[in-house]
Amino acid sequence: MPAAHVALRAAVYDALRADNALSAALGGQHVYDEPPRSVEFPYVTLGEARLSDASADGGASQEHQLVLHAWSRKGGHREAHVIAGALLQALDDAPLDLVEHRLVNMRFMIADIRRESDGRTYHALVRFRALTEPQA
Numbered sequence: 001m002p003a004a005h006v007a008l009r010a011a012v013y014d015a016l017r018a019d020n021a022l023s024a025a026l027g028g029q030h031v032y033d034e035p036p037r038s039v040e041f042p043y044v045t046l047g048e049a050r051l052s053d054a055s056a057d058g059g060a061s062q063e064h065q066l067v068l069h070a071w072s073r074k075g076g077h078r079e080a081h082v083i084a085g086a087l088l089q090a091l092d093d094a095p096l097d098l099v100e101h102r103l104v105n106m107r108f109m110i111a112d113i114r115r116e117s118d119g120r121t122y123h124a125l126v127r128f129r130a131l132t133e134p135q136a
Contacts, residue, residue: 004051004062004101004132004134005049005051005062007098007099007100007101007132008064008098008101008103008130008132009033009046009049009066010098010099011096011098011099011103012046012066012068012091012096013031013033013046015090015091015094016031016044016068016087016091017029019089019090021086021089021090022044022087022090024086025042025079025086026042026043026044027042030042030043030044031043031044031045031046032044032045032046033045041071041072041073041074041121042070042071042072042073042080042083043070043071044068044071044083045069046068046069047066047067047069047125049065050065051063051064051065054131060133060134061104061131061132061133062131062132063131064129064130064131065109065127065128065129066127066128066130067125067126067127068087068091068125068126068127068128069123069124069125069126070083070084070087070123071122072121072122073120073121073122076122077113077115079122080113080122080124083124084111084113084126087124087126088108088111088126091108091128092106092108093105093106093107094106098132100134101132101133101135102133102134102135103130103131103132104130104131104132104133105131106128106129106130106131107128107129108126108127109127109128109129111126112125
């Protein structure tokens with residue numbers, strides 16, 4: 001049985017790769033767990049995850065906090081904002097199918113968009129919170 005966080009991450013990855021609006025914003029299916037060395041901008045990476053026990057009655061519910069990273073080098077913040085918006089539309093309250101687990105809900109938490117120290121890369125960090133439980 002795959003762990004809930006592994007099942008959730010796989011479902012998020014699949015949903016993002018299948019999302020037409022995100023693919024349009026990225027110019028293709030540029031969603032990576034680990035980007036290739038010669039990656040072209042813009043692209044999205046699956047980032048940090050935090051997992052905690054969310055069971056109130058001795059069950060096996062888990063809370064997941066996920067961070068997605070959007071990377072852009074197209075002048076200004078605009079492209080990073082568009083990609084962050086596409087991530088929000090693709091995942092906020094999305095009915096994702098998880099292997100051997102059930103997604104109770106998935107909610108957008110916060111997005112931070114900033115220019116990196118190189119002066120030309122824009123970076124959006126988009127955070128989500130999800131609640132899972134084992135399938136009965």
